[in-house]
Amino acid sequence: MTRPPTAAQRRVIDAADPVTGRLKGTEAQLAALVKRGLAFRHPRPPRDHFLTPAGHRLRESSGTPEPAGAAEPSAPAASGVFAARTGGEAGAETGPARLREVHSAWQGLLELRRMTTPDGATDRPCAWERAHLVQAAALALEAAGHRPAGAVGGGYRVRPTPQPEAVAVREPDPEALRACAVTLEKAGWQAGEHTEPRTGARYVLASPRRA
Known part of the structure; x- marks a missing residue:
């Protein structure tokens, strides 16, 4: 079993940016996290360090780190510190604080696109968005000022479909x-836009563009 990180390393993990997973620490601490599979060093300047998916999962729990897998960029996660509003949430917070959170999450997502596309483009979804379709689409809508549906009433609702992506x-x-x-x-x-055959209700079917 992989040894848990030291107290100092755990503090570095806990202090990671909640959206991008960007890390700050000494070179020794960061190198140790990379060796454990909990962080990776981005190949482009300024070559910052970021949490891997295993590092994010450890940050959101108090458990033992999972065995290291492929070191890939993590994401503006759908759990923990920030969650995109998919519509239908009861008692959802609104106001300036929420607007700041949404803006920060969207900027983090754009940065993730920049870091993980070969040409550094930010105009198309990245791999994390393809793996978290509902959260990614909802974040794009909320960041643009659209109103998510409450427990009742109008507003958008984003839901998965049987179709891939x-x-x-x-x-x-x-x-x-x-x-x-x-x-x-x-x-x-x-x-x-499409129409439900049985109800006649209109809806939008959306898929991440590849190019």
Whole structure:
């Protein structure tokens, strides 16, 4: 079993940026985390260190680190410090603090795109978004100012679909639904309106664009 990190290393992990997973610490601490598979050094300048998925999971728990897998960039996670609003959350917080959180998460996601695409582009979704379709689409909508649905009432709702790499966005207001499609297209998604055969309700089907 992999030995748990030292107290000093755990402090470095706990202090990581909650969105990007960027780490700060001594060279020895960071090198040790890389060796354990809990961090990786980005190949592009300024060559900062970031948590791997295993490092993120350790940060969100108090357990023993998992065996090291492939060192890949982590994400603006859908649990813990920040969660995108997919619609239907009861008692969801609103106000300036939430706006700051959403803005920070979106900027972190753009940075993740920049770091993980070969050409450094930020105009199309990255691998993390393809693995977290609902959260990624919801973050794009909330960051653009769209209103998520509450426990009842109007607003967008983002839900998974049986289709691979596709989510459904529903919004009772037709104009707001079209605006959601435009926002997702600007955020690098392919989005089109469709009609439910049984109910006649309109919805947007969205998939991350690859190129």
